[in-house]
Amino acid sequence: MESPPPVDMEKLAKYPFLKKAREYVSSLKLNLAGIAGHPLYSASINMGKDRVDQAMRGRIDAKLGDKLSCELSVMSYVIARILVNHTGARQLVWRYASAEAENSYLFLRDEKNRETVQEVMEDLGVKVAEGRMHFKDFLTLSVNLAKQDPKWKLVNRRMDKGYVSVEEPEVLILVRESIRLKVLEPVDTKNIPDELKALSREIAAAYIKKPLDVKLDQVKEETIPPCVKAMLASLEAGIISHNERFILATYFIGRGLDLECLVKVFSRFPNFNEEKTRYQLAFLIGEKSATKYSCPTCAKVKSYGLCKAECGIKHPLNYRG
Numbered sequence: 001m002e003s004p005p006p007v008d009m010e011k012l013a014k015y016p017f018l019k020k021a022r023e024y025v026s027s028l029k030l031n032l033a034g035i036a037g038h039p040l041y042s043a044s045i046n047m048g049k050d051r052v053d054q055a056m057r058g059r060i061d062a063k064l065g066d067k068l069s070c071e072l073s074v075m076s077y078v079i080a081r082i083l084v085n086h087t088g089a090r091q092l093v094w095r096y097a098s099a100e101a102e103n104s105y106l107f108l109r110d111e112k113n114r115e116t117v118q119e120v121m122e123d124l125g126v127k128v129a130e131g132r133m134h135f136k137d138f139l140t141l142s143v144n145l146a147k148q149d150p151k152w153k154l155v156n157r158r159m160d161k162g163y164v165s166v167e168e169p170e171v172l173i174l175v176r177e178s179i180r181l182k183v184l185e186p187v188d189t190k191n192i193p194d195e196l197k198a199l200s201r202e203i204a205a206a207y208i209k210k211p212l213d214v215k216l217d218q219v220k221e222e223t224i225p226p227c228v229k230a231m232l233a234s235l236e237a238g239i240i241s242h243n244e245r246f247i248l249a250t251y252f253i254g255r256g257l258d259l260e261c262l263v264k265v266f267s268r269f270p271n272f273n274e275e276k277t278r279y280q281l282a283f284l285i286g287e288k289s290a291t292k293y294s295c296p297t298c299a300k301v302k303s304y305g306l307c308k309a310e311c312g313i314k315h316p317l318n319y320r321g
C-alpha cells in the first residue's frame with residue numbers, strides 16, 4: 001500500500017486555516033483534554049493564549065522552525081479560536097480574525113512558490129481567472145475594503161458579463177479578506193475544559209471594553225443613531241475608515257463632548273495613539289484651526305454607504321432613539 005505524502009508542516013503553520021491543517025490536527029486523534037494532558041502538545045494551550053494576546057496587539061508572530069514548532073503553531077491556532085470565540089465578544093473575534101488574516105497575507109506576499117498561493121486560493125474558494133472575478137465573489141470579499149477605500153466599491157469597477165477586473169496586487173488583498181471571513185466562522189465552544197474557560201475569561205477581562213464611558217448624562221446610549229453605533233463597533237474592531245472617524249468625531253462634538261471625552265471615545269481603538277488622536281480631535285473642534293467641523297447630514301452619510309437604518313430624519317444629531 002502507498003504511504004501518504006509527507007505533510008508540509010511549515011505550510012500548515014503559515015496557513016493554519018487550510019483544510020489540510022484541520023485534517024492534520026484530526027489525524028492526531030486528541031480531544032482538548034488529550035491535548036491538555038499531552039507531554040508535548042499541551043504547550044499549544046498557552047501558545048494559543050499568547051496568539052490571542054498578540055492578535056489583540058495587532059500582529060501575530062507565528063513560530064515556524066522545526067516540525068514540532070510548526071505543529072504547535074497549528075494547534076495554537078485551533079486553541080486561540082476556541083478561546084476568543086468562548087468570550088462571546090464579536091469585536092474580539094473580529095480583531096483576532098483580522099490579525100490572523102494579516103499574518104497569512106504577509107506569508108503569501110513573500111511566497112516564492114506560486115503553487116502554494118494557488119493552493120491557498122483554491123482552498124478558500126477564491127476564483128480569479130485572467131484578472132477577473134465574478135461580481136458576487138468580489139462583493140462578498142470587498143465589503144469591508146470598500147468602507148476604507150472607494151476603489152473597492154462595485155460602482156467604481158469595470159464590469160463585463162458579470163465579471164470584475166482585479167489587478168494582480170489586489171488579488172492577495174481579496175485573499176486576505178477571504179481568510180478573515182474563514183477565521184470569523186463560529187466555533188463550538190460548548191464542553192471545553194475548565195482550563196480553557198479560565199483562559200478565555202482572562203482574555204475577556206483584558207480586552208472587552210466596558211460600555212461607552214463618556215458623560216452619559218450628555219449622551220444616553222439609546223440616543224446614538226444606528227450609523228454612529230456601527231462606527232463605534234468599527235472603531236473597537238480597529239477597522240474604521242477615514243470617513244467614519246470624521247463622522248464619529250464630529251457627531252460627538254455636535255453632542256457637546258469636550259476634548260477629554262472625545263479622546264476617551266477614541267481610546268477604544270485597538271492601536272490608539274493618544275498624542276496623534278488628541279491633535280486630530282483638537283483640529284476638528286477648532287482649537288488648532290479657524291474652522292470647527294460639523295457632522296455631515298444623513299444624505300452625506302448615505303452617500304458614503306454608512307447609513308444603517310431609515311430613521312426618518314435629515315441629520316444624525318436629530319436622532320432621539
Ligand code: SF4
Pocket residue numbers: 225226227228297298299301302306307308309310311312313314315316319
Ligand atoms: S438615517 Fe441618518 S441617523 Fe439614521 S442611520 Fe441613516 S444616516 Fe444615521
